[in-house]
Amino acid sequence: MYSKLPSLNSLRTFEAAARLRSFKKAADELHVTPTAVSHQIKTLEEGLGTRLFERQTRAVQLTRDGELLSDTTFNVFRQLKDTFNDIVGSKGMLTISTTSSFASMWLVPNLEKFYRANPGIDVSIQTGEQKIDVMHDRRIDLAVSYGRYDPAQPHTSKLVTEKFGLYASPTYLDQFTNLDDAHLLETEWVNKSLPSITWDALIPQHERKDKRPNCTVRRFDQEHHVIQAALAGQGIALASSILVRNAVKEQWLVPFSGHGLPGEIAGLTYYLVVPPHNQRNKNVVAFTEWLFSEIQQSLS
Structure with a gap:
């Protein structure tokens, strides 16, 4: 029945090379x-009579x-791993980008609630300001992305659209x-594709020349650094x-608020990206259901 299946x-070697996009x-x-990986892949390709990878100088691409x-x-x-974990009582691992x-200001502070509701799942968090190609990077199970949300983009779901306001200790x-005399703290995005959100946007365009304050502006390249600076009493955070x-x-x-400044201005959107191959994964489903619920509760 299984005589034509490869070893x-x-x-297993192919799966690792395909997921990591690298023989090394x-x-x-x-x-x-x-060399052993390359040999296993070559043997598999010969047995199937087709090329599985396009070899490049420093990378490989799937055909x-x-x-x-x-x-x-x-x-x-993945199904085998989940089954073995269920049998031996090991925790499943979920990797989120x-x-x-x-991660530091919302997810980690709330993550203990997820663990209490789902004791069989561990969460690994990978952070970065540039979007990861979660559709092809099999090391990532799902992503919580940030920016302008396009509802026409496949395999995405809107979580929440934020407001930006001024906060201080x-x-x-x-x-x-x-x-x-104030020190105003704002973020200068590492990801240059994001629209800038600055304190200057709080002042109506026609009033900027006359009503622009002479306060000192201090910029950080991470928003959580802005918030930490405000917590330390270093100024007023636009966050x-x-x-x-x-x-x-x-x-x-x-x-x-006050001083002729509005309380809030429109911000950007957090949204989920779940690749098709993970949409029925029970750990992914458990996390996404918890995330939507927790976000909504925090807004109420």
């Missing part, structure tokens, strides 16, 4: 040499047949007398209502 070892990284994961086999092997080995600020505001929610709830930060 399990060659399929696959060799490191499997504790063998890159159409390679993509087809990769989808199958990835799902099969998101921004550094969302009560101690800083107790000493505050004049906006011209996401989502990311400061815990700090405001604990009254470590309080909203700042």
Whole structure:
């Protein structure tokens, strides 16, 4: 019945190389040499009578047949791993990609709630400001992305659209007398594809020449650094209502308004990206259901 199937070892080698897009990284994961990986792939290709990879100088790319086999092997080995974990009582691992600020200011502070509801799942968080190609990077199960949301983009779901406001520590505001003397803290995005959100946007266009304060502006390349600076009493932060929610709830930060400035301006959107091959994964489903619920509760 299974006489035409290649060896399990060659399929395992192929799955690692396809997922990591690298023979060398696959060799490191499997504790063998890159030559051994290359030999296993070549034997598999000869047995199938087709090329699975296009070899390039420093990378490999899957062919159409390679993509087809990769989808199958990835799902099969993941199902095997999940079954073994269920049998022996081991925890499943879920790898999430998101921004550094969302991870540190919202996800990590709330993650214990997910663990209490799902004791059989561990979460690994990978952060970065540039979008990861989660559709093809099999090391990532799902992404919480940030930016302008396009509902026509496939395999995405809107989580929440933030507002940007001004926040400061009560101690800083107790000493505050004049906006011209303030230190205003804002983010200069590492990801240049994001539209800039600055304190200057708080002032209506026709009033900027006459009413622009002479306050000192201090910029950070991470929004959570802006919030940490505000928590340390270093100034007034222009920050996401989502990311400061815990700090405001604990009254470590309080909203700042007045002086002719609006309370809030429109921000950007957090949205989920779940590749098709992970949409029925029980760990992914459990996390996404918890995330939507927790976001909505935090807004109420």
